[in-house]
Amino acid sequence: MDYKIRGTNILGIEIIVTPQNFDIEKLKMFIKEKSAIMRKTRLVITFDDVIPQEKDIQELASFIKERPDILFCGFKTSRKETREISLQMGFPCDISNLELEKTTERASNEEIKFIKKTVRSGEKVSSSGDIAILGDINPGAEVEAGGNIYIFGSLRGLAKAGIGKRECEVRALFVQTPRIEICGQEKIFEREERFHNFRLIFKNGKIRINSTERT
């Protein structure tokens, strides 16, 4: 049985346990197998909709303790009960809205469309998922994405990102454009506004812009 692994935002590895693959013995085997990649990295075990027994947690904890090269950080879960059990056992456990993580995960699981050219005036590129452009978006060109848009070049045309989504971002190395549409909202820029290393994030109904240089 295989478990899903992913990198987490606290610079570590997260193993996701779901009700379908919840089996302590197999989980131990899995950790043993993958110990090479877990060396000197923090480890988080996530129980997604799973409520383990006290003895399960005990067994897992003692198993990990025997392996000094794994820096076990604790558990993460979507269920209150699991959190209470692990806290009783003396392990940190984050309760996390895994629902939100799943939606962003889905967006990144959708096909990323790579465009290895400059999108020129009059051309239109669209995708239901993310779009990555290795080139520019010139004035008069349009890029439409259901997910995020990443531009490894200049954005001078129209970018529409996150159509039908509530959270999304647009990144570009250089931006000088009249407007960007994101999640159905639009951001208007002044004629002379220029950004370098631009990042526009739409989260919680708000638009936030980061850039290293702004003129």
Add this chain to the structure above:
Amino acid sequence: MKDKVFCVTSGKGGVGKSTITGNIATALAMQGYKVVAIDADIGLRNLDLVLGLENRIVYDIVHVIEGTCPPEKALVKDKKTKNLFLLPAAQTKDKSAVKPENMIAIVESLREKFDFMFIDSPAGIEDGFKTAVAAADGVLVVTNPEMASIRDADRVTGLCEAMGKPEPKLIVNRLDPVKVKRGDMLDVDDVMQILGLELIGIVPEDKSMVAYINRGQPAVLEKDSLAGKALRNIADRLLGKDVPFMKLDSENGFLSKFKKLFGGS
């Protein structure tokens, strides 16, 4: 030699397509190459004026397509420049008179007999443009250093890519170094940043260009014309020569020549 059939296009009108076509063709013919310039701007022909051949036209491209005469017979031989020929456009017809397959057939029938062929494309991105580009091995995009022209050039470049042509080469026409210095005109770098094409020539603004066209004398034939020199350089670059770009700051300009005359630096 790899490419021998070039289409000169721009999208926007009035940027100097015909002037550049006529001049590059003349410059190459001056070097001894056999060159034909084809005017694809059916109904609005102007290339004959640039070359000064307007009163020598008997047959035109539509006669060739209709089978009235073979392509060789319709070619107008330039008397001033040996080796230069013009295939004029019809003035009484419109763009629908020439289809892409007609243009390809004409170009292929002449290909073996000439070293270079230049097709002067009409403005716009409709059938006339598509006909002109269809037969070309390479595309030369002409733009002026201003936004409208750049955007149109960008559009045309995208269309050429979609038609499976190699990446066009860029000619920046009517650049005024004085205006650039004042900040009233876009710089070549600005143009390059947007279009991202290989630059093959920068032609400075030249007030006497209109006079040359009125006289029917291409600028490349004028020894002391700065624009003429720039156009000759483009011809050399098409031959694969590595010619450095001219310095176009005001030191080379008209005023500084006066300053030199009066003992200035």
